[in-house]
Amino acid sequence: MPTDIEIARQATLKPIAEVAGAAGIPGDAVIPFGRHKAKIDTALLPDAPQGKLILVTAINPTPAGEGKTTTSVGLSDALHRIGKKAMLCLREPSLGPCFGMKGGGAGGGKSQVMPMDEINLHFTGDFHAITSAHNLLAAMIDNSIYWGNPLDIDVRRVTWKRVLDMNDRALRQIVGPLGGAANGFPRESGFDITVASEIMAILCLASDLSDLQRRLGDIVVAYTRKREPVYCRDIKADSAMTVLLKDAILPNLVQTLENRPALLHGGPFANIAHGCNSVIATRTALTLADYVVTEAGFGADLGAEKFLDIKCRLAGLKPDAIVLVATVRALKMNGGVAKADLGEPDADAVRTGAVNLKRHIENLKKFGVTPTVAINHFHLDTDEEIAVIREMAGEFGADAVICKHWAEGGAGAEELAGIVAAKADAGASGFSPLYPDDMPLADKITTVATEIYRASVVHFDGGTARQLKQWEEMGYGKLPVCMAKTQYSFSTDPAKLGAPENHEVAIREVRLSAGAGFVVAIAGDIMTMPGLPRVPAAESIHLDENGQIEGLF
Template sequence: MTTHAPLSDIEIARAATAQPIEEIALKLDIPAKEVVRYGNDKAKIKLSHIETLQNKPDGKLILVTAITPTPAGEGKTTTTVGLGDGLNKIGKNAMICIREPSLGPCFGMKGGAAGGGHAQVIPMEDINLHFTGDFHAISAANNLLAAMIDNHIYWDNTTGLDTRRITWRRVMDMNDRSLRQITTSQGGVANGYPREGGFDITPASEVMACFCLATDLKDLRRRLGQILVGFTRDRTAVYARDILADGPMTALLKDAMMPNLVQTLEHNPAFIHGGPFANIAHGCNTVIATKTALKMADYVITEAGFGADLGAEKFFDIKCRKAGLAPHAAVLVATIRALKMHGGVAKADLGTENVPAVEKGLSNLKRHVENLRKFGVKEVVAINRFPTDTDAEIQCVIEECEKLGVRAIEATHWANGGAGTTALAQHVVDLVDGTDSTFRTLYNDDISLWTKIQTVAQEIYGASEIVADKKIRDQIKHFQDQGFGHYPVCIAKTQYSFSTDPNLKGVPTDHVVPIREVRLSNGAEFLLVVCGDIMTMPGLPRVPAANSIEVDEEGLVQGLF
């Protein structure tokens, strides 16, 4: 296997010479006048240009997902970038669509999300920090609505909104556990009516979900207007449009709605747009970016957050359902390191060859393959190879996957860029070319909300049942009776296990999924179901990445990657 000098991700990125963003746009037949430049190496594409593409045929849509993540890391974004480069390397017209990173993980524990090694999107520092300001616009729109709610109550409250039944929360794009539950408007009459409130992280905001699912500005305003903000004393719903918040919120998001164009290290085009988490939200980049890419390229590689039980399920059952997308294939990313952890090996011992542990950990991979097949998509396993992996361990995965009837292909994109994924790229082409999509969702719109939750828990998580106290069951029934029963469900749970217990590795079965909370995301048009101990506002770890981040004497960020 070819290896390179042990440079860090940021050193590799800084050594690259980016092409002017207009040149990247021209590869997609986007004229310079339709490009809104953000410096030399990133830009937004005007919505007016996107409207001219609607009659063009669509390319093939391929999803990159992964086995259940572990602290060892799986490299899903790295594989997405590497596969996009690999497709271009074999002469195909391909581009990638991925999510924008959140500042929370960057300064917390997970780190950035621009790929790694020689399979990255650049400029990675900008992408992982403020980028083009989309996240800030989403936070501002969310918090404008919060401010307008409190102002509406302060002055006249013509809707009769009950301060005890306000459901809207503020957001910030940072991990801050101290803001999960707060009391607002303290300090006297001039500051309003004191009430309990709280913050979520921006990727969990319903505004983010509306932003990512909207097809255009008109649809975005419709979705923002129908956001549920609370209830009156007689339980009548009050929406954002009732307090005239949909217009100004849309104004804040007008520029953000334009997809962001950047490039890979190999100068291939990439859209990076929108960024909901998959453990607490629906985990997919914007519909507008994906649909635009399908008009511009023959193959579009996109990804969904965390493992296939979260990201892929939500990509299929929420994004594809709502946007009318029909993906052709799914690439399931696995690493020897993660398989060993699912096989019971401690993180400190992952560098030692252990074929029996790999074989045991493959139960997790097999379950994900079985789940993907329930959606009717063709699948391939990408083995994201690390330097410590041995040939015997790789061969074990290949042979076991053959027994499953799925091809497992070694990929060395981290070390070799697109050249390390040409075999994977060619197999993906062979899977999808000349065939129609046989995609299907896991459940139909017309079954009840409770049954939808139960279906995902049993069919995807392997649970025996779902449980909730009477208050939660009554809320779900109320939403069903109020006409929201046709909505899909978005389940928030830990990403580290099929169950709601992050310590249960491998393939736990017959476990129970406890529902702690439900929220009607009426603008996003799904029911958010919060399970187990998952938090919609994460906290920083004992030793956050922020402790090591600084700016050196040359003005370069250090410690971020």
């Protein structure tokens, strides 16, 4: 089988205007970015009834691979193949993982979004615009302090860092500005990766430019010497930041390998932020298609929980069906098999590891939706191993379907498409978030930790509980919570695979994302600026003798 980028290079793509026309997007709403990419001016789209929303999520990720994005692409193509009008909605990839360990976010095999290389690199510049807007605010904060500090900002309590769309551990903690009085007042700070920026979350939750500027103005950037919050609007940066983001707020149109429409927009990390594509893109797709396939990052304990508790709550959305992706290989790894031995048949290890699958099914049912399990097929999977997955899924009333979209494209996911479309047509009438708005913030955090992660004890380290109370007194008590923890385990220990329970969760830090509209609770050792692995993917990415990119995946 050729590599992903070799498959992508062999694809025959349609002009983006043709893809847009087939999707029902009028020509004057299409803003081309070259031959195969476009921005969509949503203000020029006609009103239409909303279609059905299908969420794709997965078991906890492992080095064995699960294929959530690949399944989303394959399902969307398969819906078209069975006669449904569908549209795909995904996040944009970050440069950090592309050059690090994870790779890109454009799918794989014969279920990819195109042009794969451009999507995984600079795309339409949205992330650069977010980086610029974020760092403009940082510069204006330091500038206000430099010119007499009229807002009485306590330089020890500036909470707004700078960002960069790259994995760079050396920037996690820095001291600056240095060099004497001409450069400002020295203080500790640091960098986050762009996808961890609150501006990324805001862009993905804003409904329009006006709402975007309001949310930007609501960002808390520092505290005064009297411990009072300083907002972005106090710095007078919100309007200029909105100008930088005026094009980035428009969703991006691309196509799958089968020339079907896909909207890629926004990209907040799921173990730091809420891990979903933009509300604008989702709402746009729902007016253009009868079925919209979207995904949420990492496993269902992170991405799906945040999609259901944050995005759906804040945007007034609900899923009509949910797909839970699993692989034989990943379940064997959850069952204790080493990565080097995953090619050997081992139905017993699948059964042991399938407790992870069962836990996710059980958790999703707490939201009132029973998922359909998509078994992302690998050629070494045995019938006995697949039968175990069907059996374990069936214990919780979930259908389990073999999907071969990686090797066969949409044709390999037609059975899944038929089942999911029927479930979406029936609708998830029992859907409800996990907790109510009026629940205290600490109780919301505890509810997620105990109900979804199955922790027995939740500790609020240091002054975190007191900080949550202060935010409630400031009027932020009704916000949802955004849990930041490892994606590899239900616990905060990435080595605890399977379905650990009765463990402890320590909330070591809480952050107010007042503009985005949620409170972040950080559990365990989560870095908002990742580092590169010992051998980063960047070492293998290069141009060949014909000037074509090699090594992207």
